[in-house]
Amino acid sequence: MKFSWTMLNYFINLESITFEKFIKQLTLAGFEVEDIEEHPEISDKIIDLAITANRKEIFCIINLAQEMTSIFNLPLQINLKPIEPLAKKIRYNFINTSKQFLYIKIHTIIHLSNNKSPKWLQNHLIGCNIRPSFLLHDIQEYIKIKWGHKVLICDLDKLNIKSINFSLIKISKNSNLNRLEKVIYNNKDLFSLDATNVHNTNNTFNQKTSNIILCCFINNIDENNLFNSYETFNNAYIETIRLITTYCSGVINKSYESYKKIIKDYKKLQIQKNEIKFTLGPIGNKKNKYLSNRDILKTLNRLKFRPSYSYNHKIFEITIPKYREHDLSRNIDIIEEIGRVYGFKYFLNKLPKYSRKGKISVKSFYIKKIYQTLLNIGFNESINSSLTENEICNNHCLKIYNPITEEQNSLRINIAKNLIENYRLSIKQKELKTEIFEIGNIFYKNKQNAYNEAIHLAGIINNTQFSRKDWYSESNKLTWFHAKGVLEFILDILQANIQWNKELEEKDNTIIGNITDYLDPNEQIFVYSKNSNKLIGVFGKLKKQYIYDIDQQNITTYLFELNVQYLIKTIHFNKHINHIIKPYSLYPSVSRDISIQISKYSNIKQIKKIILAKDRNLIEYIEIINEYYNKITKIKSICLRIIYRSPSRTLNHTDLVNIDNHIKQLLIK
Known part of the structure; x- marks a missing residue:
């Protein structure tokens, strides 16, 4: 939205503030300046602001000027004249049945003699990218961009009516507000105003208009600017009459007005003093100096929040202006406004240090420890999708009802299958490091046909240059005992209390048992819990049939898969250390x-x-x-x-x- 620098100076005196400082302060206050247009031909500068959704009330010069009074702590140069119908008894001169009209004022102006706009008025419109037309049209646009009010002007000559009985004018919600038309109502001439399209500004007059009906109104369609309209309506109305009479030399007849009583129900918030201080933080480099109560009250007054402070309860009570209720609804919104107007640059810009750490579950802690242990000993992590095509699909397998592709028609019941595919791909790409692992979820059905989800750890171990007896000797391949020792080393670091068993009990022939289909039956061993004797996982040599096409050097590959949740239950964490710590003696033995x-x-x-x-x-x-x-x-x-x-x-x-x-x-x- 574009705003004129000259028109802004009409409302607020900015002579003591340079244009560069004004733009900088405007940006710091949260208004993004998209462009600045220089217009030397009209001696003006146009500021193009990006108005965010939460500040939609900034749509005219007067509203921006009132915002600037809070930012720069400067007073308005004009006196606002609020409407006073609520304090006086006004006779209803016409029928108002529309629920959208809150205040309306109508009168006729006759004998207009000039239709040419003055140069200064045209310059203001040109600066705001509005093409000047003729006086009445230009006055409408000028009042709209300056005060935010829309003025309806209708041509009396087109109505062919010499006199108007205003007591018969009906303002309804079903007729057209943008024109006065003759209708028949109870066999009398009746003129109807409609509130259905109040935002349209189609003119019903031309350059030769000499007699007009001027209609100024406030509607409740834009509730966010409702009470702001009451404060500025008289100013906009008086300037409209002054411009018409000054440049058109017309005769103004008696005005007629009507209004609806509005109950100003303002929203109030209560904020603790410490909440404001500790949210914004200390001022400058002084850690123990915060905003004083006086500074907070002063800032809230600049924002027109009408604050009050309770010294007993240490609470600020503020009243939200009606036109700011759409974006100020929480305490943090008010605190942000205080910081914005006072200046965020004055606060210490360091994040606070917290000594307290967040809690982490036992499962998450040990999964992280397993992950870090495997990385430290040289494993590489592999990540695969839980959707797969299960070659081995028995009663435990979960089929997808409507799969996107046949290659992903099931939920995986183990991680071994995915790792074998990763391993094959690594060998084909001649990767030197083929020790890989994955920690992921598997899905299965138990004997009661209930759906279950578990976290598994699986890994593949293979190294053709695992050990060397001497520096001049050839490297030796990984053997069964070496691979089993690697897995034992991982379990020792985790302090898992496990035992090995060569035979798989019949009752344990479930998910872990199904992994044996990938292993050599003569070279496999099972991991059990020492305390509960529950099956945890399996370790063994991978069958040749899964790597026959890439096994060019008689590669021996070992596979293991463990249930992480069962494994964690076997871990006993020693909180007490039995060792005696003492210093070394410096004397000979x-x-x-x-x-x-x-x-x-x-x-x-x-x-x-x-x-x-x-x-x-x-x-x-x-x-x-x-x-x-x-x-x-x-x-x-x-x-x-x-x-x-x-x-x-x-x-x-x-x-x-x-x-x-x-x-x-x-x-x-």
Whole structure:
């Protein structure tokens, strides 16, 4: 929408503000300036603003000027003259049956003698991309862009009526507001005004019009500008009459008006003082300085919110203007208005630091840990769709009723099938790293025909250069024990309490059991929970039939799939640590090696307990360095190394004598 800089200065004195500063402040206040048009021929500048949906009340100069009074804290240069019918008794001179008209004023103006618009009026219209026509038309457009009011002007000469009985004029909702036409009502001349198309401005007069009917009105179609219209109506009406009489030299007859009483039911909001302060944050670089109550009240008054403050409850109560109810409905809206008018640049622009962290579920925590563990040991993540074409579809499979394609006619009951396809594609593309995994959902039906969803982890392990004995030796392929060790390493990091079982029990031949169709029956093993003995997953060697066309180097590939939810239940998290933490001693140690004979069934823990019985403070640790068992005599000999060290001093001669005596006593025992 385009606004004239000259017309804006008519309402508010902007001489102390440069045009550049005005545009900058306008942008900071939330009004996007799309373009600035220079018109040296009319000595004016046109500002093209992008009016957002929440500020649709800014559609004329007076409304923009009132917004500028809040932003720049400057007063209007004119006095608004609100309508006063609510305070005076006015006789109804005509019948008003339309529910859309809230206030209407009609009178005739005769003997118009001039139809040419003055130059300044034409310049204002040209600046707003409105083509000047003739005086009455130009006055209509000028009042519309300046005050936001629409003036209806009708040609009396076309009606062929010498006099009008206004007591018979009926304002109805079923006739045409944009023209006065003669109708018959109770055998009398009646003129009807319609409210169905009040936004149209088709003229019913031409340049030769000398007698007109002037109709000014307020309707309730645009409720957002309703009370703003009451405040500016008289100003728009007076200027319309002044322009017509000044440049047309007409004679104005008595006016007739009618109105509907409106109850001004204003919306009110209550906002806590701390809510405003802590939402906007501190001012400048001072962390503990916030907006004062005085500054908040001053800003709310600039916004015409008529605020009041309760010192006992520390609450601001504000009244929302009627024309702002469409975009100010929450406390945060008012806080944003305070920040916008006061200036967001004055507030500290740093995000607050919160020491409290959000909560995460146990399942999400361990899924993230599994994901990070696999990435850390060199796996690559694969992501596949849950829609697939199940080759193995039994009673557990879920078919889609109306699939888009035959390749996606079912919901997957395992992740293994998708990973095998990913693996085959990687080999064909000569990818060196083929260790891949996926964590995703599977879907199945149980024996009760109930639909279930579970989270599974599946992975493929294969490496032709897994280990090397020496730097000059050839690399060795991944073996069964290597692959199983990788899976065990993952489970150890998770602290999963599991056990291995070569046989699959008949009761467990369900979803995990179906994955065995992809594995070599002679090289597979199952993962069970140690506590509940519940099947968790399966590990084994992939059948050759799935990789026969890409197996050019006799590749051995291993596959595993685990139920993540069952796996998490086996994890026992130790909240207490049994280790004793103490600093290292900086003093030298003394070691003694002793060889003792014990029976085959002697307990080494009992032997350590006997050794530590006396010099516990000086003995740092005990270790077995050798062991020999005589099958004939059935006597076991072990060699123990005892390390003596003091944490606070160097061991002296007396300490060494005591240590030797201690060793002799141990040998005697």
